[in-house]
Amino acid sequence: MTKKSMKALYQEKFGGPEILQIRDLPIPEPKDNEVLIKVEAAHMGNGDQVARTGNSPWPLMKIPAKIIMGFFKPKIKVPGGEFSGVVERVGKEVTQYKVGERIFGFTDMQFGAHAQFVCLPQTAPIATLPDEVSFEAAAAIGGSNAQTAMHFINVANVQPGDQVLINGASGGIGRVATQLAKAKGAIVTGTCSAQNSALVLALGADHTIDYHKTDFTQQGKKYDVIIDCAGFLPWRKVEPVLTPKGRHLLAMFGFSHLFKQRQTKGKGGKQQLCVLAPASPEKLKEISNRLVDGTLKPIISHRFPMNKAIDAAWAYENKTREGCIVVLPQEWNAK
Known part of the structure; x- marks a missing residue:
């Protein structure tokens, strides 16, 4: 019996968005412990750019990234990490x-x-999505x-009234960190481009700093x-x-x-903390509650139907966005 096919973004080699194709691929068959998910929306982000180029901007991850992504040809043929959708089928052990x-x-x-x-796998970092939250x-x-x-x-133990600076406040991690810090009652400053200043302020930041013009470490503020x-x-x-007990946390180090x-660390004074975030469905449930x-x-800058998914990659590559880029795999030729 012929397998049913699906549309997918596909790459056979490393490079810019020009190497991407949209292909018809067989719909995957779930194993006993897996769920087959009909993808309704997917985020175009930094991880997809890393998978496409095979290069990580993080020095400690350059060799591991090559091992995972491939040294000469991509092991990962279909990009896409962050998504939402509907369970289509389940394996017998799910x-x-x-x-x-x-x-x-x-x-x-x-x-x-x-x-x-x-x-x-059913143990993957996924969680149920409340009806109140759109895909x-x-x-x-x-x-x-x-x-x-x-x-x-x-980890930072942000408290009400804390002076918090988010370096890269308009990025994927920064946008969420800005909102969560403000929800804790912190006074939030975000560094970003002048183009994204309004976006960061809309997320709740009290102040923004244009990193192209100003080095926040030279301003004297603590x-x-x-x-x-x-x-x-x-x-x-x-x-x-x-400040005397201030914390500096790094996503890449x-x-x-x-x-x-x-x-x-643990000396009672200023600290530098290299942070790795373990994935867990429980944290995703908390995120859905906060949504x-x-x-x-979320701030959505662009929406692309599946037939325009390569354009989504170009939009990310060229930074022509103020917020998230979303691909809608079930839509085709949408206006």
Whole structure:
């Protein structure tokens, strides 16, 4: 019997968005412990760019990324990590999800969500999606990004009145961290481009700094928490602008940051913390609750039907956006 096919974004080699194709592929068959998900919306993000180019901007991840993505040709043929959709079928050992159930989350290092269907183990970082939350919102908030931001805020122990700086506040992690820090009652400053200043203020930030014109480490203002989503700020630059017990948290870091973390952690003074966020369905449930109560609000810049998914990759590559880019795999030729 001929397998039914689906539309999917596909790559046979590494490169820019020009190497992407839209192909007809067989709809995957769920294994005994897997769920087949009809993808309603998927986020176009940094992980997809890494999978497409085979290069990680994080020095510590360059070799692991090559091992996962491939050294010469991509092992990952279909990109797409953060998504939402509906359970289409379940394997005979699946107990956590039912056919017809709305879910969201991310595929982790498997990718594959830029397609009309994807198969995942029931233990993957996915969770049920309340009816009050749209598929687009659930995909756009970014399950992986949102979990990372939530972990940052918890590790930093943000308190009401804390001066919090989010470096890279308009990015996927930064947008969520800005909202969560503000919900904690912090006074939030976000660094971003002038183009994205209005967006960051709309997310709740009290102040913005145009990083093209101003180095926040040279302004003399001190912060209780600095969350670095955008780069690898060295301790020598950050330490002078931290309060006596201030915390500097990094999403990406090198060996020097790990060394400084070992020197500063647990000493009762200023700390550098290299943060890795473990994935868990429980955190996704909390994220969905915050989407329902309005604490978290995704900003969607562009929506692309499946036949325009390559244009979505170009929009991300060229940074022609102020917010999230969402691909809608079940739509075709939408206007």
